[in-house]
Amino acid sequence: MGIVYPNSQSVKLGVVLRRSPGVTAWVRWAWKATAVLPGAPQASWKILRQEGDVTEYHASTHDLTLYVSDTEAYAHELQAEQPSVYVVLRPIEVEADAAPWNILHVTASPYEAQDYCDSGEETVERVEMPAPVLAWVSEFVEQFHVEEEFVKRRRDRLDVDRKDHGIGDARISQVSDVYRAPTVPPRGAPE
Template structure:
């Protein structure tokens, strides 16, 4: 599904950042756009920054189930630095419904990951995909191998002890003068 990303540019709150850029919305089914102004109020401007495909994969249904069970299911937008346009520091790189994939991108300091609440229609679309493709994996407990008492156990105990009496006892140190 094509997904438009809305980014808000607002004045920064510190002297080190003149502007604050933040993804604030998504437009499901949006057409192609590149930094189209949607709304402007004073110093605050909202842009349709770009349209990226939102792909759902059968192999990631466990992640989608996890996201759908949260209080506010969300889409994660990944923004990467861009130097091609003047005065526009970000480029929309990816949109995903998988919190696991978003977590992987959060490990990098080079990208910015924003969480945007899913609209109801998109929530229904993702839930329908999960209902169609998700298969719960059965938990398989590992089993111990059968124990056989007649098997010889090599490597038990301390090799410095030559007796068969107690293989687990610690070797005694030699006393001075005793041979």
């Protein structure tokens, strides 16, 4: 079992990666996260299925943790046409036939997935959320999500009849709004 945080719930998800032949001369294998397995036991690159050159692996098992503070993100994901779980992968340097990915994290938050995408160091794969996980996330959101009312910020009223603020330097009298810096008289010159 993973780390237990207050105001959170976790479930184990096995991550399935598919290896298929690459389509270019530069890439020998193409890897893709294809599924997650709710309640899966621990595994380390266990072969699930092999058909010709295509192999599916139960790469590893991770905790999918839902936090009360992130219910807005989960609610947003549940409104998607196809709710998904996001698998965060980091490439590792390995020998030719070894698995080139380290699975860092699994999340149901599209916001957190976007943060990983922004770093550019990880690859984020979107995987369809299985029905049991979808029901669990929906129940979590229903129980803990509180819709926050949007409050528009009001601007301070500006007195337009007063002198303009921020035009040039107040120490220099000028007609236009061109900025001019005050000059310092040379040493010894009369002021």
